[in-house]
Amino acid sequence: xxxxxxxxxxxxxxxxxxxxxxxxxxxxxxxxxxxxxxxxxxxxxxxxxxxxxxxxxxxxxxxxxxxxxxxxxxxxxxxxxxxxxxxxxxxxxxxxxxxxxxxxxxxxxxxxxx
Amino acid sequence: xxxxxxxxxxxxxxxxxxxxxxxxxxxxxxxxxxxxxxxxxxxxxxxxxxxxxxxxxxxxxxxxxxxxxxxxxxxxxxxxxxxxxxxxxxxxxxxxxxxxxxxxxxxxxxx
Numbered sequence: 042x043x044x045x046x047x048x049x050x051x052x053x054x055x056x057x058x059x060x061x062x063x064x065x066x067x068x069x070x071x072x073x074x075x076x077x078x079x080x081x082x083x084x085x086x087x088x089x090x091x092x093x094x095x096x097x098x099x100x101x102x103x104x105x106x107x108x109x110x111x112x113x114x115x116x117x118x119x120x121x122x123x124x125x126x127x128x129x130x131x132x133x134x135x136x137x138x139x140x141x142x143x144x145x146x147x148x149x150x151x152x153x154x155x
Numbered sequence: 156x157x158x159x160x161x162x163x164x165x166x167x168x169x170x171x172x173x174x175x176x177x178x179x180x181x182x183x184x185x186x187x188x189x190x191x192x193x194x195x196x197x198x199x200x201x202x203x204x205x206x207x208x209x210x211x212x213x214x215x216x217x218x219x220x221x222x223x224x225x226x227x228x229x230x231x232x233x234x235x236x237x238x239x240x241x242x243x244x245x246x247x248x249x250x251x252x253x254x255x256x257x258x259x260x261x262x263x264x265x266x
Contacts, residue, residue, distance in 0.1 A: 144254055148197035
């Protein structure tokens with residue numbers, strides 16, 4: 042099946058700093074990628090949908106200025122959590138869509154903001 | 156936003172027993188998918204059932220779909236300790252672009 046690589050798998054940062062998470066589709070081109078957030082013992086919540094070469098579409102309640110998404114190529118999308126605060130600590134999961142095969146998920150990034 | 160609800164939220168069983176999880180959704184669908192997530196890990200795709208299918212099997216997994224009731228169930232037979240995980244159903248959002256997940260059922264299988 043298709044492979045989606047997400048990096049880093051775990052990051053700790055100080056409050057007020059920015060953190061970038063990368064999501065790559067390794068063996069297919071993904072015109073659409075998705076970012077989800079998952080708090081402990083909760084489900085995955087869709088944050089935004091990013092289309093290659095255009096602005097991301099954010100779900101209601103997600104601050105676009107805080108969660109910057111860049112989808113500059115067909116194989117790479119990045120999520121930058123700007124000025125991170127402890128309440129941003131969460132598990133972030135990216136996903137990429139292969140039009141023929143479906144939607145595939147990265148292994149997730151655990152963000153801990155101190 | 157979340158598409159639906161799973162029940163139960165948590166389920167504890169002994170090895171060898173069967174585990175049944177239910178999922179309800181709100182909008183019309185083309186298909187419904189089930190995923191597993193081990194604690195703190197990524198998602199594993201289990202099975203997809205199309206809207207014109209009523210039942211589907213894959214190994215020890217049996218999925219049913221009732222579109223009239225907007226519900227689906229996942230049955231894991233002869234459960235093993237390794238089945239301990241959270242299980243989520245997922246459908247496509249109204250925009251037709253992204254998977255939306257239910258709240259999930261946390262399954263604990265003790266040996």
